Amino acid sequence: xxxxxxxxxxxxxxxxxxxxxxxxxxxRVRAYRNAARTxxxxxxxxGEMVEQGKDLTKLPGIGxxxxxxxxxxxxxxxxxALKDLHKEVPASLGELLRIPGLGPKRVxxxxxxxxxxxxxxxxxAARKGELRELSxxxxxxxxxxxxxxxxxxxTERRFLLSVAAQYAEPxxxxxxxxKGVKQAVVAGSYRRGKETVxxxxxxxxxxxxxxxxxxxxxxxxxxxxxxxxxxxxTVLLRSGLQVDLRVVPEQSFGAALHYFTGSKAHNIQVxxxxxxxxxxxxxxxxxxxxxRTAGTTEAEVFKSVGLAFIxxxxxxxxxxIEAARKKKLPKLIALDDLKGDLHTHTNAxxxxxxxxxxxxxxxxxxxxxxxxxxxxxxxTVAKGLDARRLRKQMEQIxxxxxxxxxxxVLKGIEVDILEDGSLDLSDVVLSELDLVxxxxxxxxxxxxxxxxxxxxxxxxxxxxxxxxxxxGRLLDERDxxxxxxxxxxxxxxxxxxxxxxxxxxxxxxxxxTYCQMAREEGVLVSINSDAHVPGDFEHLRFGIGQARRGWLxxxxxxNTRPLNQLKKLLNKTMG
DNA sequence: GCCGTTTTCGGCCCGACTGTTTTCAGTCG
Numbered sequence: 001x002x003x004x005x006x007x008x009x010x011x012x013x014x015x016x017x018x019x020x021x022x023x024x025x026x027x028r029v030r031a032y033r034n035a036a037r038t039x040x041x042x043x044x045x046x047g048e049m050v051e052q053g054k055d056l057t058k059l060p061g062i063g064x065x066x067x068x069x070x071x072x073x074x075x076x077x078x079x080x081a082l083k084d085l086h087k088e089v090p091a092s093l094g095e096l097l098r099i100p101g102l103g104p105k106r107v108x109x110x111x112x113x114x115x116x117x118x119x120x121x122x123x124x125a126a127r128k129g130e131l132r133e134l135s136x137x138x139x140x141x142x143x144x145x146x147x148x149x150x151x152x153x154x155t156e157r158r159f160l161l162s163v164a165a166q167y168a169e170p171x172x173x174x175x176x177x178x179k180g181v182k183q184a185v186v187a188g189s190y191r192r193g194k195e196t197v198x199x200x201x202x203x204x205x206x207x208x209x210x211x212x213x214x215x216x217x218x219x220x221x222x223x224x225x226x227x228x229x230x231x232x233x234t235v236l237l238r239s240g241l242q243v244d245l246r247v248v249p250e251q252s253f254g255a256a257l258h259y260f261t262g263s264k265a266h267n268i269q270v271x272x273x274x275x276x277x278x279x280x281x282x283x284x285x286x287x288x289x290x291x292r293t294a295g296t297t298e299a300e301v302f303k304s305v306g307l308a309f310i311x312x313x314x315x316x317x318x319x320x321i322e323a324a325r326k327k328k329l330p331k332l333i334a335l336d337d338l339k340g341d342l343h344t345h346t347n348a349x350x351x352x353x354x355x356x357x358x359x360x361x362x363x364x365x366x367x368x369x370x371x372x373x374x375x376x377x378x379x380t381v382a383k384g385l386d387a388r389r390l391r392k393q394m395e396q397i398x399x400x401x402x403x404x405x406x407x408x409v410l411k412g413i414e415v416d417i418l419e420d421g422s423l424d425l426s427d428v429v430l431s432e433l434d435l436v437x438x439x440x441x442x443x444x445x446x447x448x449x450x451x452x453x454x455x456x457x458x459x460x461x462x463x464x465x466x467x468x469x470x471x472g473r474l475l476d477e478r479d480x481x482x483x484x485x486x487x488x489x490x491x492x493x494x495x496x497x498x499x500x501x502x503x504x505x506x507x508x509x510x511x512x513t514y515c516q517m518a519r520e521e522g523v524l525v526s527i528n529s530d531a532h533v534p535g536d537f538e539h540l541r542f543g544i545g546q547a548r549r550g551w552l553x554x555x556x557x558x559n560t561r562p563l564n565q566l567k568k569l570l571n572k573t574m575g
Numbered sequence: 576g577c578c579g580t581t582t583t584c585g586g587c588c589c590g591a592c593t594g595t596t597t598t599c600a601g602t603c604g
Contacts, residue, residue, distance in 0.1 A: 025576080026587090027576070027577080027586085027587050028576050028577090029576090030576085030577095030587080031576035031577055031587095032576075034576090034577080035576085035577090060577095061576090061577065061578095062577085063576065063577050063578080064576095064577095065576060065577090066576070066577085100602085100603085101593095101601095101602070101603090102602085103601060103602050103603085104601090104602095105600080105601060105602085106601075106602090135595095136594090136595070136596095136600075136601075137594090137595085138594060138595055140593085140594060140595085141593090141594065141595085144593095144594095188604090199604095201604080227591090227592055227593070228592090229591065229592055229593095230591095231591070231592095232590095232591055232592070233592095234592090234603095244603095244604075246591090259589090259590095259604095260604085262604085264588095264604070267588075267589090268587090268588055268589095269588095270588090271588045271589075272587080272588070274588090275587095275588080276581095280588090280589085281588080281589085282588085282589055282590065283589085283590075284590095
């Protein structure tokens with residue numbers, strides 16, 4: 001059974017949990033958590049790296065010991081150290097840590113003194129009023145635990161960025177209207193453009209005596225006030241989305257914005273740099289001894305530790321600090337850089353608008369070109385096109401091109417990649433198109449090797465241009481299919497074809513680390529809307545966000561090219 | 576357990592809020 005990076009990360013996370021409960025050295029616990037994070041964000045397959053004889057201790061947070069443990073896990077799926085831990089701490093205690101309000105100390109106490117190992121036992125004990133007898137616990141804590149268990153499965157879910165935006169934007173407008181409020185901005189993973197967010201972190205600067213805290217908890221959509229102090233409050237909205245509000249004085253805006261934008265790992269690195277300069281960095285500013293020296297803008301924070309300004313999307317402690325020190329940060333792509341869209345649908349298949357409406361909407365986005373790429377015949381649920389209907393659509397495109405000014409319509413198809421890697425339409429008809437977008441819509445459950453070679457075979461087709469939504473994941477709905485994307489990226493590089501970053505908020509499946517990998521391998525990424533209605537072009541902002549998280553510059557993206565250059569790049573793949 | 580153009584040992588980010596406390600531990604972000 002092959003062991004993947006996620007399996008290694010899971011072992012390290014479990015080690016961290018159990019060590020934490022054991023009251024181990026907190027820095028040792030952190031070392032395991034850091035290692036899990038490194039492994040998850042790696043992008044490259046650890047198994048392959050070991051085969052190639054790469055030195056794992058070169059990876060951040062991986063030393064001699066953890067490198068050995070990685071090799072052990074790759075071979076056996078686990079490590080002796082974890083087995084030993086299981087003898088002392090039951091594995092099920094890890095799930096108790098997931099309960100908000102229960103940390104390692106309390107979990108340890110309820111296990112040691114009440115022999116509670118599972119959520120079920122915990123709930124039972126709380127019902128009977130047994131928890132309040134433990135030292136450090138009281139009736140309120142006990143009730144809180146009961147409440148949280150009841151809501152646990154609900155609150156654990158993350159929200160799509162696009163959904164969070166629907167709550168965040170009106171709330172920020174509401175906060176800005178409150179007396180004494182100067183600025184209100186969403187920080188956290190929302191600002192970093194993560195595809196899902198667990199909560200909203202909102203930062204406000206306000207004059208002393210502003211009623212912002214009281215007004216905030218009175219907001220119409222607030223369902224429950226979790227905590228409320230003078231500078232910080234937490235509420236749950238009716239949707240279940242948690243919102244944390246922090247209020248700081250205006251002069252601290254930059255320091256606070258940096259602090260609350262995170263990520264946590266990035267912040268730790270920046271503060272560590274501060275320490276080396278004998279500076280203390282917190283949400284109120286930069287301090288030299290007692291004296292506040294900076295912190296009104298984020299740029300000051302970075303400057304104080306010798307770094308260039310780092311865009312929020314890069315702040316994941318994945319090399320951005322080093323790059324900022326060397327002035328080697330990428331100039332990230334922006335929405336304005338897109339010159340067109342290479343994946344859209346019409347009502348000929350499963351789109352909701354006719355071609356002309358869609359093309360006009362693309363033109364309203366300021367695009368020079370748009371490709372119509374409806375589905376192919378195998379996708380019967382979407383009324384997929386056969387050769388005859390596709391040719392008819394091509395004629396329609398010719399007509400539209402002669403009629404409409406200001407935009408060029410390209411002829412394309414989103415052709416199904418069949419189980420054996422062949423395409424759903426013949427080379428003859430594909431050759432008549434400007435581009436061929438290939439996609440997997442069936443047999444999601446093939447084993448990894450088969451799935452990978454299926455996709456590679458499809459890419460080898462003479463007329464294959466772009467691999468659409470390369471992992472097929474639908475957030476909250478369907479996991480990615482099991483595919484070795486690193487291999488797919490390398491194959492695209494050899495073959496000279498392109499990868500799509502699909503901007504649908506539920507997809508965004510060319511995740512940041514794979515964007516980075518594509519960039520390193522010299523594979524151009526196509527940021528497409530996959531629009532089915534005119535409004536879907538708005539989704540491109542999320543695709544751009546993901547691309548920025550993946551360090552992509554304008555030059556790394558296929559559809560930033562003007563039409564004449566794009567055509568050359570398409571011709572290259574079209575034989 | 577990691578890490579080092581100050582260190583191979585002794586550090587490892589920092590503050591707010593809650594609940595159970597009588598001055599603070601635990602948890603969270």
